[in-house]
Amino acid sequence: MGERHPRVLVFDSGVGGFSVAACIHRALPGAKLVYLADNAGFPYGDQPEQVVIDRCCTLIEQCLQQESCDVIVIACNTASTVVLPHLRAKTEIPVVGVVPAIKPASSYSVNRKIGLLATPATIKRAYLDELIRDFAGDCEVARLGDPNLVRWAEELVSGRELEQALLDEVMLPLHQRGVDTVVLGCTHYPLLLPWLRKSLPDVVFWVESGEAIARRVAHWLEQVGLLAEAKNPEGVSGAVLIAACFTGPAPADIARFLDGMGIPAAEVKSRWPSLK
Secondary structure: OOOOOOEEEEEEOOOOHHHHHHHHHHHOOOOEEEEEEOOOOOOHHHOOHHHHHHHHHHHHHHHHHHOOOOEEEEOOHHHHHHHHHHHHOOOOOOEEOOOOOHHHHHHHOOOOEEEEEOOHHHHOOHHHHHHHHHHOOOOEEEEEOOOHHHHHHHHHHOOOOOOHHHHHHHHHHHHHHOOOEEEEOOOOHHHHHHHHHHHOOOOOEEEOOHHHHHHHHHHHHHHOOOHHHHHOOOOOOOOOEEEEEEOOOOOOOHHHHHHHOOOOEOOEEOOOOOOO
């Protein structure tokens, strides 16, 4: 049995990973969180694969030198598709990635029509074809990758409201296809759920990956004898989120945003050491 509360590093290119951090906190309230956002390199979908690999591995290694952690979460779909094997080769710390939740969506859908919201980069990945073939072969899967979705989610942090009419227009293809289930294939997208529900009122199931990631984190903490501490918030002093580090300028009003998600940070580091 461990004698300390475990630490989890959550990494993303922007603020989308906070939706995952919130799920981890709800499931494991005794775990301390460290958040690292490479917003100086945002969005990753516009970057060559090798650039994404190099940035992620180097920044995470730098962060671990300052904050020791027990599990690493790559809370970014684009990064997860290319970085995981490279990062796992560099560290013995368990690394958890994220993939679009096609499998659970297939189990939920009644009319066998699924909408998949993802970044343009994720939509094009071959592994997505494999996920659909393996777990949703009997479903009609409508893919939608619009670059504005991630940007709109990032702008919410600074208090800029999303125009519902703009989102309605983007979601029109899924509305016309009559999907009853939508996969949020980017960790930014749960931040848009209040508006997405209005755009697609007939959708019954909204499927994201945050809870599955939290379960995977719990699995790894159990392996090292820290699960009991992770589930027990007693004795946790100070803020659950030890630090929120941004390689670029921290988003305006980030403290309010984090407080609204129930994960206030002890410290926000703006322009944390980044790659040139």
